[in-house]
Amino acid sequence: MILKFKSLIPFLLASILALSTQSCFDGDDYDMDKLSEQVDWTPNMIVPAGYGTYTLWYLLNQHEADPADQTIMLDAEGFLHIKYLEEDIFTYNVADVLDFPAQSALNLSYSLPSFGVGIDYGLLPTFSPQTDQIQITTGGSTAITLYELDLNANLRFLISNPLNKFVDLSVSIPNGTVGGAAINEVFNLDPNLPNQEKILNLADLNLLFNTPYTTNNDIDIVFNITVIDDGGLVTSSGDLGINLEVQNIDFQLAQGDFGNQSILLDAGNIDMDVDFWDDIEGDYQFANPQISLQMENSVGVPFQINADIIGYASDGTSAALNPDALQPNYPNAVSATNPLAIDAITEIITYDKNNSDIVDLMALPPSDRLEYMGDITLNPVGAIAPTPTTPNLISNNSAIGVDIEIDIPLDFTANKLMLRDTIEDLDISDADKIMNAAVVIVTENGYPLDVMIDKIYFTDAAYNIIDEITDNEVIDAATVFTTGAKIGEVDPSSIKEVEHQIKLTQTQIENLNKTENLIINASVSTSNGGVPVKLKGDYELKFTLSVQAQIDLNN
Template identity: 25%
Template sequence: MSNYFEIIFNTITEARCSVRRQYCKDFQSKTIQVEILRSKKVGNYGDLPEGKRKPCQLIWLGFLLLWLAACVKNDELPGIELESSSPFLAFPLANVNISSNELIEELEGDTRIQLNSEGLYTAFFTSDSIVKTKDELFPKIDINLPLPIIDSVVVLPLSLISDFALKKGVLKGDAITFTFNSLEEEDIRVTIRLPQLKKEGKEFTAEFVIAFDGSPPSTFITPAFGLEGYEVDFSSGNLSMIYDARNVDGQRIVLPLSFAQIGALDFSYLEGSIAQTSIPSGLQRIDVAIQDSLVEGTYTFQNPKIHFDVANSFGVPIGINVKNVYVVGADMVPQALQSTLFDNLIILDYPGFSEIGDVVNSRITFDKSNSNLLAITHNDIVAIDYDLDIIINPESSGNSDFFITDSSRAILSAEVELSFDAVVEEISISKAIPTDFSSLDSVIYFRLKAIVDNGLPLSFDPILYLKDTIGGMELILKEEAGRKIESAPTDELGNQIGTATSVLYFEGDEQDVVTIRNMNLLETTFVIKSPLEGSIPTKISPELRLDLRLGVEVKLH
């Protein structure tokens, strides 16, 4: 037997078990290693037959070990090595989820996001609409001043209206009053007509009496005559007032200076030949806020589009003269859009006489097929600037009749359309989750383990940040072998067709171990790319998601 065995044997046989029971606590956290070395036979024990040695050895060894567990002190076992155990713990830390729906919600804000015909999310950014009404072409004709009536026939030229060669119009309101004077010493009966004004086929006519009050001149002020609904005939280009004044004997007389009072001429309907008129839009801007605090980086959309939509309820053709369009990138340097659509005036349709009240919608689109838009939107789009003119009756059709109603509108809206079939180059997505490592005060090693089920057609290069938001410290951990989160499998068009699972490890060094227990925030940041390292488009559709389960492995003293 070994020397160690002899020492143990002698210790027990001499009954030196005087060790107090409290010393047993020293052994509760220790591992006892006993090495038994084969040596010479000792005493009569070595003379035993070979077959009886093993049972005897086992009985003695078991007996001795039981007694050692309760009675032996460290210093009584010279040569026995005691090693401290080092617990190794693993526990879940956090779950991080990213979904296509969530990305769209983060982007949305004031942005309109819809699904297009291919089932892809599409973001729309619009400018304020430019609205042109009848009043832009035919403003209300304010008169307000008394119109002198110096004879029985008065002709008022309507120069503004006659410039447009209108045939007729319908008054929408206001009223007219007359003030007539008489020098006659008797009652005078007056009939006044406005031959260009008719309602339901009947000419405007009013009759009244200037009563003699005993001393000339006599004056009569008529009540206000409402003009709403009267149709005005513009064929002569004038508005005539004709009165017939007669005394009690029926003789015609001419009245002294009298007056007509009308506040304004305003029309609910106009018809006739309308001269060509240009309405400039001025420089306008569409803000394109595709990035926010969640998404930042660079990417290239495969088919960006700029739309100009015109909703026209004027019964007259409208033309659009697009003068300039600029794409403004992140560097705020405008790049000029070039397109064949700039070469000619763009003529849009309009409602006919059988469609009064209807709206005809037209769209002008700049895209990669008719412009250099794709070539100048490789970097982030910040804004679109544009300047154009709206042309009424662009072909100057002088022999055609058109109409305009009081509710007629020409509404110009500009819109940028970005569907999420983009080539992703360098976009980062970040999420922060509170953590607590304060109880790990004996850590000598730690490693984070991430298991990722990725249903997004994007590959991710992950970086983890452990932050002390109070002390301002930060640990940056990268995947120890440079592995990436694999993209969900896609077809050749970028459509997601499955889910990919990745396992990644983030190991801290010795200095990181010292500070980990002060960290109270975990921020996961993923730099993402389209499939095949950004070489084919990514198509983002609803209900796609990435699930990341993050755990931590620590080794304690």
């Protein structure tokens, strides 16, 4: 908030009016030797109107009662920064990458020979195992190929037994294990009864999908039957019917190829709450602003961030960050301590002047808001392609969270950066007593900023201009080192005591009676051959103000 210096300007200018609204002061605290005697008329009144020493840190933060509201920060070396942090601007989780909708039921049949009017049990043929396929369907518009899946699920069977005998139906999944043990469940079926419901509970299930891997995500399931001998002939009315449905999929860990998905990120906006951006216009540039994305990622899929930030000024103009597309790091292995978890990794992605248009964005300035939007591309071009040995990985608690931190070191150049402020509701009734008046300002400026008064407008209550003051330099900048390790920092040897006068003409004095508002247009510039100045919190401005006047003592 370098431009909080605008708060000094009305303070300086309001001193002109101290002749008619003089307040008490402690003369012991005031350096009377710094009151000027250089005006070209002889004053009969010298009023000490102000004095003080102000550090940059005080000027920029004294208005914030709560430290949590401060956007100006000091770094370890005492340099000033504008900083802003917003959490969870971008998030996506497992459901955005992989989900399992309700699975379609599958109608199968176990082929039985025709037994005609009946056959003796001892003449039954040997029943061979029959292998069928279950398909695991994934959601979304992108085809996903699964290599391996850890999950909890149920297999629901509706089985119709056409035999007049009890039947044991054996169900096995060759490429599946439950808790490390092979899956082999036997269901006992009643004679001549359709739609017998049987549930196979599969907790802690590991599945290996059929090769060659396809987006069908096939798994073999093997059926075999044993007819129970209870005496008498065996009859049948057809094949044994099996209606199969995979239910209640609760996956723990998936490995596969999740495709070239594009995930839209939630858009939002940021108000950095930098007060002075509403009150300035002109040419300035920060030397090294940065936007950092602080990421925590437990989604084991290579991805690319395709996002942008657009800043809007109060007048509606805009500028974009235009960052380079980046492919951050991602976890590529399951946890050694928990084979069903993926350890999150953290990373900071930084956009700066080398990979974005952040300098133009912050020079806009974004006084209204910053809007962010974009998407994430999974398995982008150029990333390591998923294979069974380098699969995409995702667990049921995988997620990506992204916080954004904006860091603008107050390291900048400025050329006639215009400031505007207004002093309202003035009541000046004794200006007719003033014959001559001047404000004398004595400064030791440790700030690397030149402050210029462009215009001071006297206006009536409706802000119609009555008169104006045009002035020259008021506060001379301290110079900075232009080479070496301290480049941009103030050279202490350049800080000198400087005196300046603002004189009022007779017309301006006469117009004070009609003045109800003062509008001040000022500007701030840096010099130093274009070397950016670096602002430190302990830079000081020392000043003494006095108002000198000739008063008509007979009036």
